[in-house]
Amino acid sequence: MDKISYIKWEPKYSVGVEILDEQHRKLFDIVNDLIDEIEMGSKNLLPVIGDLVAYISVHFKQESIVMMESNYPGFMKHSREHRDFTEKVQAFLQKYEQGDAELGLKMIVFLKEWIFNHTTRLDIEYAHHLKDNADKLKTPQE
Numbered sequence: 001m002d003k004i005s006y007i008k009w010e011p012k013y014s015v016g017v018e019i020l021d022e023q024h025r026k027l028f029d030i031v032n033d034l035i036d037e038i039e040m041g042s043k044n045l046l047p048v049i050g051d052l053v054a055y056i057s058v059h060f061k062q063e064s065i066v067m068m069e070s071n072y073p074g075f076m077k078h079s080r081e082h083r084d085f086t087e088k089v090q091a092f093l094q095k096y097e098q099g100d101a102e103l104g105l106k107m108i109v110f111l112k113e114w115i116f117n118h119t120t121r122l123d124i125e126y127a128h129h130l131k132d133n134a135d136k137l138k139t140p141q142e
């Protein structure tokens with residue numbers, strides 16, 4: 001099996017709000033830790049997945065605050081994406097906890113792809129809006 005490639009945050013993925021960029025970088029780091037775990041043949045991915053789920057919920061809340069502050073018109077759609085993702089991860093976790101170890105690799109590939117695509121595409125959509133509405137933001141940009 002080929003090694004799963006890491007994901008790398010780049011300045012071009014910046015959403016223009018430092019706390020969110022910092023969270024994105026940390027999310028990428030946790031995903032890369034998960035990739036290491038599975039490459040090392042870890043039988044228990046739950047601790048790192050637990051970290052990831054907890055951090056994602058913090059991040060989604062912070063993103064919601066920024067989107068609301070700036071009256072982002074895509075807020076509902078964006079929140080739905082976050083919610084669907086959270087539900088999918090919960091379902092994965094439930095099956096994994098019930099002993100479906102085969103699921104580990106599939107779950108990690110899904111997490112990696114979703115987080116990368118969401119951060120570098122959908123999050124960038126609100127970044128454009130933030131740029132034009134920076135005066136409304138209470139969250140500092142730097």
Ligand SMILES: [Fe+2]
Binds near residue numbers: 118
């Ligand atoms: Fe995000």
Ligand SMILES: [Fe+2]
Binds near residue numbers: 078118
């Ligand atoms: Fe998002």
